[in-house]
Amino acid sequence: MVNYFGKFRPDFSELTDPLRELTCKNVVKSWLQQHQRAFDGVEPFNANIIWYDSSPQIPKSQCSESCSPGYRKAIRSGQPFCCFDCILCSEGEIANHTDSEECLKCPYEYWPNNMQDSCIPKVIEYLALEDPLGTILATVAILYAVLTGVILLVFVKNHNTPVVRANNRVLSYLLLISLVLCFLCCLIFIGHPVKLTCVLRQTAFGLIFAVCVSCVLAKTVMVTIAFSATNPSSSLRKWVGPTLPNTIVTVCTLAQGVLCTTWIISSPPFPEVNMKSQIGKIILECNEGSVTAFWCMLGYMGLLAVVSFIMAFVSRKLPESFNEAKYITFSLIVFVSVWLCFIPAYIGTKGKYMVAVEIFAILSSSAGLLLCIFIPKCYIILLRPEINTKDFLLGKGVYDSKKVK
Numbered sequence: 001m002v003n004y005f006g007k008f009r010p011d012f013s014e015l016t017d018p019l020r021e022l023t024c025k026n027v028v029k030s031w032l033q034q035h036q037r038a039f040d041g042v043e044p045f046n047a048n049i050i051w052y053d054s055s056p057q058i059p060k061s062q063c064s065e066s067c068s069p070g071y072r073k074a075i076r077s078g079q080p081f082c083c084f085d086c087i088l089c090s091e092g093e094i095a096n097h098t099d100s101e102e103c104l105k106c107p108y109e110y111w112p113n114n115m116q117d118s119c120i121p122k123v124i125e126y127l128a129l130e131d132p133l134g135t136i137l138a139t140v141a142i143l144y145a146v147l148t149g150v151i152l153l154v155f156v157k158n159h160n161t162p163v164v165r166a167n168n169r170v171l172s173y174l175l176l177i178s179l180v181l182c183f184l185c186c187l188i189f190i191g192h193p194v195k196l197t198c199v200l201r202q203t204a205f206g207l208i209f210a211v212c213v214s215c216v217l218a219k220t221v222m223v224t225i226a227f228s229a230t231n232p233s234s235s236l237r238k239w240v241g242p243t244l245p246n247t248i249v250t251v252c253t254l255a256q257g258v259l260c261t262t263w264i265i266s267s268p269p270f271p272e273v274n275m276k277s278q279i280g281k282i283i284l285e286c287n288e289g290s291v292t293a294f295w296c297m298l299g300y301m302g303l304l305a306v307v308s309f310i311m312a313f314v315s316r317k318l319p320e321s322f323n324e325a326k327y328i329t330f331s332l333i334v335f336v337s338v339w340l341c342f343i344p345a346y347i348g349t350k351g352k353y354m355v356a357v358e359i360f361a362i363l364s365s366s367a368g369l370l371l372c373i374f375i376p377k378c379y380i381i382l383l384r385p386e387i388n389t390k391d392f393l394l395g396k397g398v399y400d401s402k403k404v405k
Helices: 002-006 012-021 033-047 132-157 169-189 195-228 235-239 243-266 291-317 324-348 352-383
Strands: 071-075 084-088 110-112 119-121 123-125 270-274 281-287
Touching (some): 169 243, 195 291, 195 324
16 A cells, blocks of 8 residues: 555655665664664654545454454354454353463353353352341241240140130140141251151151141041031941041151151162252252152152042031031131142242242141130130030030120
8 A cells, every 4th residue: 555655745755765674684683773764754644644434534444353352262164364253252161361272161160251251159049047038038037936835835724725625635735736736847848857857857847747637637537527426326436536637647657757758768868969950059959869759759749638628528518506516627628728829839949939938837737726726716715715615616605795794
């Protein structure tokens, strides 16, 4: 370009002689003062040129711009090596300098930043007690455990009243104690997973819940038998008593115990560092060991709940004043609904939210059993003691509020 415009300047040849000398062979290549003067004389030619885009800036002669950090060069096929495309580094890789030939993979415990030019530590995630979600769930669990304990004290204090004695008060005590443990076992799910808590999480929850549902099943069976054996000639009268409900609770709980013991011996749960399920996070979680055993445990509890629901539904035509079977039916509707919703929610979540879903299912189903079965009885014991009579519970007495005054 300079040579082209040089024909318009008569002394161009003399001006550029020092520069041309540098291109000759057998000449020492030294940039001297005369070379600088010649170069300064040529430079105004370039400064006065107006290029095709009306810009005074000299166009760059390179084929491609430099690749920024976070990108790598990819040579264009069939073109000079200076022609290349800039391709963003793949997921989990970085390029920490300009015109990188290839990207570097971050170590397992690190992840690229947003610019993909450096590796930063991954976020460690688990459901901690300091986490707002963990704090809320732990608070709710403790409050429900305290409420259940208060109800247990009310039942113990009024253990000789008809409402408490109806349908085996020992079963009521056992159910309340197991509900307290159900609420408290949620706390095992919160915190840094270790080997002991991983083993206790599901097995303790499975055994305690088996006791709860077994008690509900035993209460339902006893309600059905109690009102079916009123006829002196009924063959069901021989089953009235504590033996049958105690046997039901023992056998049903023992079956769950065998399942959980087999699970722990064959393939116990263990703590695991999960780096793959979520991008940029290290999830500390409990691996269930045997997924089959986990779902078998839940399926067994579901089977007990369904059988209890069927028994309670059959007993729906009991006397109107005796609402035990109706309350059990409502509680089991809540129980079964919660765990049916739990399955897709549990499968569809990851990390700490998967643990939170299970805790929420435990709290909701336990609260359903507590509120539907025991709150109506507490209402009669504490606020309506005048109807806490055997005749009223059996439907033989009619309550008249005017006579009470």
